[in-house]
Amino acid sequence: MKKKPLEDRVYRLTKNNAPLSFIIPTRSNSRTPLLYFDEDKGENRQLRYARNQRSPFEDEQDGNAIVEPVVFRDGFLRVPRTNPVLQHFLELHPMNGKKFEMVDNKKDAQEELDIINVQLDALIEAKNLPIEQLEAVSRIILNADISKLSTAELKRDVIVFARNNPEEFLEIVNDSDLDLKAKCKLFISENVLAMRNNKKEVWFNTKGNKKKLMNIPYGEDVIHSLFSFFKTNEGIEILEYLENQL
Numbered sequence: 001m002k003k004k005p006l007e008d009r010v011y012r013l014t015k016n017n018a019p020l021s022f023i024i025p026t027r028s029n030s031r032t033p034l035l036y037f038d039e040d041k042g043e044n045r046q047l048r049y050a051r052n053q054r055s056p057f058e059d060e061q062d063g064n065a066i067v068e069p070v071v072f073r074d075g076f077l078r079v080p081r082t083n084p085v086l087q088h089f090l091e092l093h094p095m096n097g098k099k100f101e102m103v104d105n106k107k108d109a110q111e112e113l114d115i116i117n118v119q120l121d122a123l124i125e126a127k128n129l130p131i132e133q134l135e136a137v138s139r140i141i142l143n144a145d146i147s148k149l150s151t152a153e154l155k156r157d158v159i160v161f162a163r164n165n166p167e168e169f170l171e172i173v174n175d176s177d178l179d180l181k182a183k184c185k186l187f188i189s190e191n192v193l194a195m196r197n198n199k200k201e202v203w204f205n206t207k208g209n210k211k212k213l214m215n216i217p218y219g220e221d222v223i224h225s226l227f228s229f230f231k232t233n234e235g236i237e238i239l240e241y242l243e244n245q246l
Contacts, residue, residue: 026067027058028058123163135182192246
């Protein structure tokens with residue numbers, strides 16, 4: 001493995017692993033085997049951190065190895081360039097990338113920039129939605145009767161959703177089936193279709209039709225079931241009928 005130039009490095013625990021102090025294993029045993037597969041030798045080699053040794057591989061250490069604990073405090077571990085053995089040990093450690101990672105400011109900045117760009121794209125898209133699409137998106141993302149909301153309230157709520165959930169928002173807006181999914185919610189909110197039997201059945205609720213339309217499969221979302229049905233040949237005819245009832 002090509003070694004990086006010597007420099008001070010900072011390591012941090014990953015998001016779900018940040019206690020006040022965290023000790024990682026520094027020698028291999030049956031409970032926590034510390035093994036690194038050496039491509040050149042074609043074998044697994046045991047790792048062991050000993051500051052008085054020149055290598056993190058146990059088979060390259062002498063009999064005077066002094067094993068020390070490696071402790072993350074407040075989620076971080078700072079390793080100076082004067083301790084290259086520990087840096088190399090952490091680089092090869094099986095928990096690297098899972099429990100901890102090296103702080104990379106350039107990578108962090110790029111990831112943060114990517115998030116900001118997605119948020120900006122979502123906010124611009126939300127701001128420029130025409131009223132018809134604004135209402136369609138609102139029916140998908142808002143758990144409210146949008147007929148009681150003003151255009152300003154709809155736009156505000158959609159923009160807030162886009163800011164907090166940019167990727168999901170862009171996926172919804174760019175969904176070619178957005179209008180149909182919105183109509184599924186509209187039929188229910190306008191009571192053209194009614195849910196019965198603990199929301200396991202969908203019934204017509206028009207003046208001329210009170211029959212059952214369909215059963216909702218166990219564990220399936222109502223809107224998804226209706227959407228799938230309206231994509232069938234039979235469903236297309238029912239869809240036209242319901243549209244005329246609005």
